[in-house]
Amino acid sequence: xxxxxxxxxxxxxxxxxxxxxxxxxxxxxxxxxxxxxxxxxxxxxxxxxxxxxxxxxxxxxxxxxxxxxxxxxxxxxxxxxxxxxxxxxxxxxxxxxxxxxxxxxxxxxxxxxxxxxxxxxxxxxxxxxxxxxxxxxxxxxxxxxxxxxxxxxxxxxxxxxxxxxxxxxxxxxxxxxxxxxxxxxxxxxxxxxxxxxxxxxxxxxxxxxxxxxxxxxxxxxxxxxxxxxxxxxxxxxxxxxxxxxxxxxxxxxxxxxxxxxxxxxxxxxxxxxxxxxxxxxxxxxxxxxxxxxxxxxxxxxxxxxxxxx
Numbered sequence: 001x002x003x004x005x006x007x008x009x010x011x012x013x014x015x016x017x018x019x020x021x022x023x024x025x026x027x028x029x030x031x032x033x034x035x036x037x038x039x040x041x042x043x044x045x046x047x048x049x050x051x052x053x054x055x056x057x058x059x060x061x062x063x064x065x066x067x068x069x070x071x072x073x074x075x076x077x078x079x080x081x082x083x084x085x086x087x088x089x090x091x092x093x094x095x096x097x098x099x100x101x102x103x104x105x106x107x108x109x110x111x112x113x114x115x116x117x118x119x120x121x122x123x124x125x126x127x128x129x130x131x132x133x134x135x136x137x138x139x140x141x142x143x144x145x146x147x148x149x150x151x152x153x154x155x156x157x158x159x160x161x162x163x164x165x166x167x168x169x170x171x172x173x174x175x176x177x178x179x180x181x182x183x184x185x186x187x188x189x190x191x192x193x194x195x196x197x198x199x200x201x202x203x204x205x206x207x208x209x210x211x212x213x214x215x216x217x218x219x220x221x222x223x224x225x226x227x228x229x230x231x232x233x234x235x236x237x238x239x240x241x242x243x244x245x246x247x248x249x250x251x252x253x254x255x256x257x258x259x260x261x262x263x264x265x266x267x268x269x270x271x272x273x274x275x276x277x278x279x280x281x282x283x284x285x286x287x288x289x290x291x292x293x294x295x296x297x298x299x300x301x302x303x304x305x306x307x308x309x
Contacts, residue, residue: 025202081140098150217297
């Protein structure tokens with residue numbers, strides 16, 4: 001007898017608009033559903049319910065030619081550049097593939113386009129005959145960026161773009177992303193657990209926990225006035241050096257309690273078992289809807305509910 005398969009709702013009740021030209025970040029721990037969400041936005045995964053829209057056009061179930069056209073507009077940069085680049089292909093071969101699939105460029109024109117891509121990510125054309133194994137982690141991530149930019153997309157979904165890099169290389173990649181945004185007119189969606197990266201590059205933040213967005217707002221608002229207890233815990237874990245940074249961020253919060261199973265997320269607030277600010281109503285009521293505490297700053301928490309049924 002085949003055992004019944006468990007159903008995991010990796011993403012649940014997420015309703016979000018990302019504006020053209022915006023840097024938007026989904027943040028949360030591993031298992032919060034943010035990577036699955038990124039894969040759906042890039043149409044690598046297909047949602048089991050709900051709808052995705054791009055430029056006013058539904059793309060949820062795009063197929064064939066429509067999906068092919070979508071690939072030109074939405075690209076994804078993966079977390080580990082080492083595993084996302086074919087080790088048996090040269091850099092020239094890797095970067096030429098988008099042009100071969102979507103354009104009719106001659107070999108000479110393709111070579112010029114690849115050289116321009118390398119230049120845009122601050123890499124020398126001399127890398128073209130090399131293989132990924134000969135490159136550093138930062139160089140591999142730049143190649144991944146160049147490949148994603150080959151067809152002039154509108155949206156880049158960035159899955160932990162700096163997590164596999166050391167701190168000094170991270171800073172260079174973040175500066176590069178700012179330059180590329182200006183150069184190509186890009187919209188970024190960042191998938192990350194690193195609140196330091198979010199603070200430096202994003203315009204708005206959605207804090208996710210077990211598949212749900214629990215806080216949403218402008219980056220500055222969320223950092224200066226975190227509302228949800230989970231957001232406060234995330235911010236308290238940011239390493240700081242300067243005294244002024246310590247004064248801004250919450251005091252260190254060490255979370256206790258068990259994380260609910262993704263296979264059986266409770267109907268009440270999913271953070272209840274770890275929350276240091278929980279109330280009786282949190283255990284007795286279903287997960288609260290969003291409450292707009294201040295303009296553009298929303299939270300799912302009974303501490304901020306204006307009306308409780």
